Each structure stands twice: as C-alpha cells, then as structure tokens.
Amino acid sequence: MGKIPEDHPRYQSLVAREKLIAAGELVAGAGLIAHGRGEAFDYLLGEKTTGPAYSAINVAAELLCNARQPVISANGNSIALAGPAIAELAIAIPARVEVNLFHRSSARVSGLAALLREAGIEPLGERPDFHIPGLASERAKCSRAGIGDADVVLVPLEDGDRCQALVDLGKKVIAIDLNPLSRTARTAHVTIVDELTRCLPLLITAVNRKKPAGADFDNEKNLGKVMEQMRIVLKNMQTRTGEG
Amino acid sequence: MGKIPEDHPRYQSLVAREKLIAAGELVAGAGLIAHGRGEAFDYLLGEKTTGPAYSAINVAAELLCNARQPVISANGNSIALAGPAIAELAIAIPARVEVNLFHRSSARVSGLAALLREAGIEPLGERPDFHIPGLASERAKCSRAGIGDADVVLVPLEDGDRCQALVDLGKKVIAIDLNPLSRTARTAHVTIVDELTRCLPLLITAVNRKKPAGADFDNEKNLGKVMEQMRIVLKNMQTRTGEG
Numbered sequence: 501m502g503k504i505p506e507d508h509p510r511y512q513s514l515v516a517r518e519k520l521i522a523a524g525e526l527v528a529g530a531g532l533i534a535h536g537r538g539e540a541f542d543y544l545l546g547e548k549t550t551g552p553a554y555s556a557i558n559v560a561a562e563l564l565c566n567a568r569q570p571v572i573s574a575n576g577n578s579i580a581l582a583g584p585a586i587a588e589l590a591i592a593i594p595a596r597v598e599v600n601l602f603h604r605s606s607a608r609v610s611g612l613a614a615l616l617r618e619a620g621i622e623p624l625g626e627r628p629d630f631h632i633p634g635l636a637s638e639r640a641k642c643s644r645a646g647i648g649d650a651d652v653v654l655v656p657l658e659d660g661d662r663c664q665a666l667v668d669l670g671k672k673v674i675a676i677d678l679n680p681l682s683r684t685a686r687t688a689h690v691t692i693v694d695e696l697t698r699c700l701p702l703l704i705t706a707v708n709r710k711k712p713a714g715a716d717f718d719n720e721k722n723l724g725k726v727m728e729q730m731r732i733v734l735k736n737m738q739t740r741t742g743e744g
Numbered sequence: 745m746g747k748i749p750e751d752h753p754r755y756q757s758l759v760a761r762e763k764l765i766a767a768g769e770l771v772a773g774a775g776l777i778a779h780g781r782g783e784a785f786d787y788l789l790g791e792k793t794t795g796p797a798y799s800a801i802n803v804a805a806e807l808l809c810n811a812r813q814p815v816i817s818a819n820g821n822s823i824a825l826a827g828p829a830i831a832e833l834a835i836a837i838p839a840r841v842e843v844n845l846f847h848r849s850s851a852r853v854s855g856l857a858a859l860l861r862e863a864g865i866e867p868l869g870e871r872p873d874f875h876i877p878g879l880a881s882e883r884a885k886c887s888r889a890g891i892g893d894a895d896v897v898l899v900p901l902e903d904g905d906r907c908q909a910l911v912d913l914g915k916k917v918i919a920i921d922l923n924p925l926s927r928t929a930r931t932a933h934v935t936i937v938d939e940l941t942r943c944l945p946l947l948i949t950a951v952n953r954k955k956p957a958g959a960d961f962d963n964e965k966n967l968g969k970v971m972e973q974m975r976i977v978l979k980n981m982q983t984r985t986g987e988g
Contacts, residue, residue, distance in 0.1 A: 521773035529765035529776055536780020540923065679784065681981055727982040731975050737925055738971040 513539060513547065516581055516697060523580035526611045528603040531577045534657065538678035542695050544730040545678070549702060552725040553694040558713035560654070560674045560690050561706035567652035567672075570595035573642075574623070575602065578656040578696060579612045585700040586656075587619035592707045595654070598646035599625030602659050604638045634665045647671075655688070656696050663687045680726040691719055693726045757783060757791065760825055760941060767824035770855045772847040775821045778901065782922035786939050788974040789922070793946060796969040797938040802957035804898070804918045804934050805950035811896035811916070814839040817886075818867070819846065822900040822940060823856045829944035830900075831863035836951045839898070842890035843869030846903050848882045878909045891915075899932070900940050907931045924970040935963055937970045 504514045520527050520535055549557075564570045574586055574597050590597045599612045609626055616623040628641035630648035639662060642648060653666055656676040660683030666673050667687055675688035676696055685691045692699055748758045764771050764779055793801075808814045818830055818841050834841045843856045853870055860867040872885035874892035883906060891897060897910055900920040904927030910917050911931055919932035920940055929935045936943055 517774065517777055520777070530761065532773055532776035533761055533764070533780035533783065536777035536782070537784040538780070539777065540781040540784030543925070681787070724982055727978055731978050731982075734971055734975050734978070738968055738975075 510547070512695075512697070513542070516695075520577065520580050523576065526608055526615075527576040527580050528601075528608075530603065531575070535577055538657075538695070541678040541680070541693075541730075544733050545693070545726075546729075546733050547695070549694050549698055550726060550729050552722045552729070553692055553699060554702070555713075555717065556690050556692040556719075556722055557694075557699060557703050558706050558711070559717045560692060561703055561709075562713040563652050563672060563674060563690065564593050564595060564654060565707060565710055567593075567595075567650075569650050570652045570654070571624075571646050571650035572597045572654045572656075573600045573647060573658070574598065574612070574616070575600060575657060576608060576612060579615050582656075582697050582700055583615045584619045585697065585704070587616060587621045589700060589704050589707065590621050592704050596646050597621055597623045598643055599623050600642050600647060600662075602639055602662070604641060632662065632665045632669065634668060635662060640665075655684070658684045658688075660684045660687065680723045680730070685723060686720075689719060690717065691723060693723065754791070756939075756941070757786070760939075764821065764824050767820065770852055770859075771820040771824050772845075772852075774847065775819070779821060782901075782939070785922040785924070785937075785974075788977050789937070789970075790973075790977050791939070793938050793942055794970060794973050796966045796973070797936055797943060798946070799957075799961065800934050800936040800963075800966055801938075801943060801946050802950050802955070803961045804936060805947055805953075806957040807896050807916060807918060807934060808837050808839060808898065809951060809954055811837075811839075811894075813894050814896045814898070815868075815890050815894035816841045816898045816900075817844045817891060817902065818842065818856070818860070819844060819901060820852060820856060823859050826900075826941050826944055827859045828863045829941065829948070831860060831865040833944060833948050833951065834865050836948050840890050841865055841867045842887055843867050844886050844891060844906075846883055846906070848885060876906065876909045876913065878912060879906060884909075899928070902928045902932075904928045904931065924967045924974070929967060930964075933963060934961065935967060937967070 570593055572590055572595050599609050613623045613626050624643040624646035628643055630642050630644040631640040652672045654674045658675055663673055663684040664687050673688040674690045675684045676692045677685045680693045814837055816834055816839050843853050857867045857870050868887040868890035874886050874888040875884040896916045898918045902919055907917055907928040908931050917932040918934045919928045920936045921929045924937045
C-alpha cells in the first residue's frame with residue numbers, strides 16, 4: 501500500500517482496492533467483483549457523499565439509536581475495508597456486530613472475528629444458533645443473540661436475497677450500497693448510497709449528535725435523487741469529452 | 745457453474761463471474777475488481793450491444809484485416825472469459841495473440857498460454873524480448889515478434905497506462921472496455937464499449953464479412969453516444985423505481 505502516492509486524485513479508491521486484495525482469503529472472489537461494481541457506481545457519484553446520502557445517514561443514525569436491539573451485520577469486504585470504523589460505530593450506538601457471510605466458512609468467520617477483536621469489540625457469528633427463513637443453509641446461519649433477535653439491522657454491502665429475507669422477518673433494515681438500482685438498495689427501509697469508508701465516520705458523528713432526523717424520509721424518493729445525481733455526473737463527463 | 749439456471753435473467757453475467765473466480769490464480773485480484781466495474785457499466789448499457797458498439801466493431805474489423813501485423817494482447821481476464829473466442833478471432837484475421845499481463849509472473853503467463861494452446865493457437869509472450877517505453881519493468885515486457893513490431897493492437901480489458909504507451913509508440917490501438925469514461929477508452933483510436941464475450945462473436949463475423957466500414961468514424965463522438973445511452977437507461981430505471 502506504501503506505493504500509492506497520497507496526492508493521487510483517486511488515492512482513497514486505490515487504498516480501498518489494495519486493502520481488499522491484501523485481505524486474501526478473508527475476502528471472497530465474488531467480494532472483489534462486488535467491490536468493482538461499487539467503484540463504478542461511486543465514480544458516477546463523483547466519489548463524494550451526496551445530499552441524499554446525508555439524509556439517509558441521519559435517518560439511519562436515529563433508527564439505530566432508538567432501536568431495542570440494533571445489530572451491525574459485517575461481511576468480509578466491510579471488515580477488510582473498515583473493521584475499526586465498524587467497531588467504533590458499534591460502541592457509539594451501542595450495538596452488537598455479527599460476522600455474517602455469503603460465502604461462509606469457519607476459517608473465514610474466525611479470521612474476520614479476530615480482526616474485529618483487534619479493533620476492540622467482541623463480535624457474534626462464530627457459533628450460529630439461528631436460521632433466517634427463506635435462505636439456503638450456509639447463508640441463513642446467524643446468532644439468535646444478534647441478527648436473530650434484532651429489531652434494526654445495519655447491513656453494509658449486503659446481498660439482495662438476505663436483505664429481502666431480513667425484511668420478511670420483520671426487521672428494519674438499513675443498507676449501505678453504492679448501487680442505487682440493486683435489490684438491496686430497493687428492498688431496505690433506509691439505503692445509504694455511499695462508499696463505506698466515507699460514510700461510516702459521518703454515521704458515527706450523526707449517532708453521537710443524536711439529533712432527530714425528521715419522520716418524512718421516503719427511501720424510494722431518496723434513491724431517485726441519487727440516480728438523478730448520477731445522470732448529472734454522466735452528463736458533465738459527456739460534455740467534457742467533447743459531445744454536448 | 746452448473747448451479748446457475750439458464751433462464752436466469754442475468755445468466756450470461758453470472759456465468760462470466762463464475763468463470764473468472766474458477767480461474768483462480770490465473771486471474772489477479774485486481775482483475776476481479778476490474779470485472780466488477782465492467783459489470784456495473786454493462787448494467788447501464790442494458791447488458792446488450794449498442795449501436796455505437798456495432799459501429800466500433802465494424803471499424804475495428806477493417807483495421808485488423810488491413811493491418812501489416814495485427815496483434816491481440818490478451819490478459820488473465822480476457823483469456824479466462826473468452827480464450828476460445830480470442831483464438832477464433834486470431835485465426836480469422838489472421839493475427840498473433842500475445843499474453844501480456846499487468847500483474848506479470850512466469851507462472852501466470854505460462855498457465856494462460858496453455859489455455860490458448862488448448863484453444864488451438866500458439867501464443868507469444870512467454871519469452872519477452874522487447875520493452876514498451878514509458879512503463880515500469882514488469883508491465884513493459886512483451887515480444888518483438890508480437891506487440892513490439894505490431895502496427896495494430898487489439899487490447900481487450902487493458903490498463904490506461906499501457907494503452908497510452910502503445911499509442912505513444914505509434915500503434916493503432918483498438919480497445920474493448922465497458923467503461924466509456926476510462927483512460928483506455930479515451931486514449932484508444934477505436935473503442936468498443938461492450939462486454940467481451942458478447943462482442944467477440946460479432947467482431948469475428950465482421951472480420952469474416954470483410955465489408956468496408958467507412959472512413960468517417962470519430963471515437964470521441966462514438967463514446968459520447970454510448971454515454972447518452974447510459975443516461976437514457978438510468979433515466980428509465982429511475983422512472984421505473986417511482987421517481988419521474
């Protein structure tokens with residue numbers, strides 16, 4: 501990672517990519533591909549936190565702070581990219597963190613749990629005792645004391661099937677997903693369309709501030725605003741490359 | 745790969761993803777991330793070959809057929825996704841294929857060359873004897889009998905630096921890249937913005953047909969048309985999700 505110059509215009513993006521590759525077996529091959537999809541959508545956001553993302557962050561902070569049992573579901577990508585920030589957010593809320601993987605193996609769960617312990621929290625997920633109905637066995641495994649009994653679940657970088665299954669279970673789901681068109685983005689109750697390492701500090705600040713976000717948030721409308729931003733970025737790039 | 749149902753609406757995309765992951769060490773981690781970026785842009789193309797892509801394919805076919813020494817530069821992603829189609833294209837033109845990698849190692853070059861041999865051609869690239877000026881050592885290595893002496897180079901899924909270096913060397917460069925905003929897309933003389941496995945059969949057909957494509961092709965204008973298509977797709981998706 502030392503090779504990327506800090507003044508590179510896309511420094512943060514390149515550091516994130518290096519972190520994921522350096523995580524080796526802890527991040528699944530499909531996780532690297534998913535990260536690439538996110539990079540492309542972030543490019544269309546101008547690689548910055550948009551107004552609609554700030555709105556969603558504030559609503560998410562309020563939901564997490566008012567929850568009976570808030571849980572952060574963490575996977576390989578999210579821990580490799582932002583383990584310490586996830587731990588900091590969990591302490592600020594306070595919430596439990598559960599390691600929950602699409603491509604589950606005991607070795608990956610333990611390795612990722614160890615990274616969270618290094619970041620100062622004791623995660624759930626190593627001894628699953630609850631199944632999310634409607635999902636194939638490995639992806640369904642989780643902890644009753646975590647996702648099983650949660651009323652609000654924050655799912656950074658989730659898969660669409662599991663997001664839907666959690667909603668079907670009656671959970672309030674907050675997603676962090678750079679693709680405003682994904683099933684996760686459209687299924688969650690609150691979708692933060694922003695890059696994970698960029699929005700977690702903002703979410704932590706919002707949690708610490710504990711300011712009411714207002715009750716008139718409409719996720720579908722908010723996603724529409726994000727797509728409008730992407731169209732404007734694409735239009736500006738198109739103009740810059742010479743085609744008006 | 746047997747697990748993906750053929751009637752899945754995104755079957756081709758899922759098969760491509762599985763092929764890359766199955767290639768293991770032959771595809772670099774960064775290659776998986778790059779594939780993900782391509783998936784996102786392809787989504788914005790509606791996952792189909794657009795009019796501007798057909799125009800670029802016809803111009804590319806003419807350039808390749810009229811070249812003194814056309815060379816196809818193949819990397820891990822392109823061989824894992826489309827080794828047999830690359831071989832078929834090389835035979836149709838005819839052109840040499842050179843294995844040329846960003847993350848070069850002897851083992852990866854040999855493994856990828858073996859896949860091309862299985863597909864029926866004898867590739868270059870295992871014994872580099874030429875350096876592309878202006879690139880760091882490993883990325884610069886190539887064969888004099890291939891890229892070194894080529895007048896026209898087809899670079900599917902290339903990196904921006906090398907595309908620029910090939911243009912600086914005086915080569916005519918044809919790129920296949922799903923991101924119309926990338927440096928590769930904007931630096932190449934002819935950019936086919938299309939998914940590799942979808943456009944190679946079309947390129948082979950165009951090569952076999954040998955129909956003149958017309959001399960009025962403007963790559964920058966063609967990229968502008970692609971971006972316009974993406975904006976329309978985004979607009980349609982936005983409307984469908986409820987925000988007009």
